Amino acid sequence: MKTKVRVAVAGASGYAGEELVRWLLAHPVVEIVVVTSRQHAGKRVSEIFPRFAGHPVAEAISFSEFNAIDLAQAADFVFLAVPHGVAAEFARPLLAAGARVIDLSADFRLRSADTYREFYGADHAAPELLSDAIYGLPELYREKIRPAKLVACPGCYPTSILLPLLPLLRANAIARDSVCITSLSGVTGAGRKVAAEYLFAECNESMRAYGVPKHRHLSEIEQELSLAAKEPITVQFTPHLVPLNRGIITTIYANSLDASVDKIGHILNEAYANEPFVRLLREGELPDTKNIAGTNFADLAFRFDPRTRRVILLSAIDNLAKGTASQAVQCLNLMCDLPETTGLL
Numbered sequence: 488m489k490t491k492v493r494v495a496v497a498g499a500s501g502y503a504g505e506e507l508v509r510w511l512l513a514h515p516v517v518e519i520v521v522v523t524s525r526q527h528a529g530k531r532v533s534e535i536f537p538r539f540a541g542h543p544v545a546e547a548i549s550f551s552e553f554n555a556i557d558l559a560q561a562a563d564f565v566f567l568a569v570p571h572g573v574a575a576e577f578a579r580p581l582l583a584a585g586a587r588v589i590d591l592s593a594d595f596r597l598r599s600a601d602t603y604r605e606f607y608g609a610d611h612a613a614p615e616l617l618s619d620a621i622y623g624l625p626e627l628y629r630e631k632i633r634p635a636k637l638v639a640c641p642g643c644y645p646t647s648i649l650l651p652l653l654p655l656l657r658a659n660a661i662a663r664d665s666v667c668i669t670s671l672s673g674v675t676g677a678g679r680k681v682a683a684e685y686l687f688a689e690c691n692e693s694m695r696a697y698g699v700p701k702h703r704h705l706s707e708i709e710q711e712l713s714l715a716a717k718e719p720i721t722v723q724f725t726p727h728l729v730p731l732n733r734g735i736i737t738t739i740y741a742n743s744l745d746a747s748v749d750k751i752g753h754i755l756n757e758a759y760a761n762e763p764f765v766r767l768l769r770e771g772e773l774p775d776t777k778n779i780a781g782t783n784f785a786d787l788a789f790r791f792d793p794r795t796r797r798v799i800l801l802s803a804i805d806n807l808a809k810g811t812a813s814q815a816v817q818c819l820n821l822m823c824d825l826p827e828t829t830g831l832l
Contacts (some may be wrong), residue, residue, distance in 0.1 A: 492823050495521035495562035495578060497553055498569035500674045503591050505536055506812035507568055512542055513818065514830030516823070520561045524550040553577065555748035559584030563618050564822070566815060567592060575612035578637065582616070587822060588637045595639035596707045606706040614775035622711065623818045625760060626650060626762055626828065632821045640818065643810025644670050644704040644712065644726060647737040650765060651787045651800040654758035661798055666722040668708075668739050673776075675732035676806045694729045704724050713779050733807050736777030739800040746798050748791045755789065763828050764809065764817065774803030781805060783813035783831045 490721050494511060496604070497524035498504050514643060527535050528789040537798050539545035551557075557582060558565050565576040567590040574592035581588050600614040607747040611617065622628055624646065629639045632638055638673040647667055655661050707726050720730040736778050752767075759765040766786050768774065782805060790799040794811050813831055820829045 490516075491518040492516055492564065492819070493520045493562045494819070495519070495523070495558045495565045497523045497558065497565060497567050498534070498573075500524035500535060501528050501549065501568055502807060503811045506807040507566055507591070507815060508536070508545075508814050509818045510534065510808075510830065512544060513730065514541065516825060517819075518830060519544055521555045521558055522548055522550055522759065523558070525552060526585075526613070528552050538831065545599070555580035556584055559586040562586060562638055564589060564819060566590075566706075566816055568812075571607060572609060572612060575616070578616060579613045580636075582636060583712045586637070588820075589818055590638065591675065591811055591815055593641045593703065593707075593794060595637060596622060596641065596645075597710060599710075602706050602710070602827045605702070606703045614738070622707075623814065624649060624711075625641070625814070625817050625821060626759070626765060627711070629821060631688060632760075632818050633824070637817050639820070640811065640815045642677055642704040642707060643735055643804065644724075644737070644784070645708045645807035645816065646810050647735045648708055648724075648739065648801045649711055649806045650759075650785050651755070651789070651802045652712065652739055652741075654740070654754050655746075655751065655798065655800070656712060656716055656720075658754045660744055660746045660754060663716060663718075663720055665742035666712075667725070667741070668722060668724045668737065670724070670735055671727045672806055673733045674728060675733050676735070677728070690728065691730050696725055696727050697717035698726050700725070703713075722831065728772050733775065733805050734780055735802075735804050735806045735810060736774060736776060737800075737802045739798075739802075741798050741800075743791065743798050744797045746791055748757045748789075751789045751791055751798060755787065758825050759787070763832070774801050775815040776803050779803050779805050779809070781808060783817060 529552040533540045560718040571593040575594040600611040600789045621641045623640040
């Protein structure tokens, strides 16, 4: 492996792109060689993001227009932090030119083009690549991510849901037809876009549900749960927008089949005892977004309610970090045969 890993970020001016640049600038083995933004082409990174002022790379590099051949020649890895639909169009020429691609959009998370059309309302731009994409949840697909040419980083909601739920589903500790999920997300989860519903005066001092009853992320949640269970799984999922900049709190309810506090704890400990970025909280503690903001950690907790015979699972992640950008860096580390925690701890 080279001394430095050369990376490019396409779509670096959105929330996910900016957060990704933050992590990559601090990474000891990474060299950012290209950043693209149609809106800011020709402007220095530090000019658009003053938080990076003084960093030699941010001062030296300017945004450029996307050109697949140029990016593939300049970089070993290309991150796609562009909207769904656009990512698939960009990925095809990048892969053909020999780049390895880490996609932060939704374009390669689903294995079925029909499911993509159902949930995203458009035909997939590169359906022939879906079978090649690896779902980029390291705790689930670590060994498949290492050699992958195309990695699809999970959505923020699915990350917060799959990590606590999958171990209990696999252990047959819960009734698979009883799962109900509520998630609350900060406003950055909607992306950096101008829309009335995301204005400060609309979001501040206000909370509301949205995407009911069929949020787009439900497609990948049910896909990964069904793959793990080896049968179709259907869940109820209701997301909410809350007046935070960043962070997700998820609460999952499921009827117990053969569970107790000790058994739930054993299942989760067995699954995550050696995972560097999943923290099973101590007894009496519950996840709190202030403890994971700006980090790659997922904090998990659980309760068993003997009165209702329900398991209650709780999680907290930063939607821009473990839910997007730093998880993408975690995948990069695996793909480069680096220690998984490089640049993240």
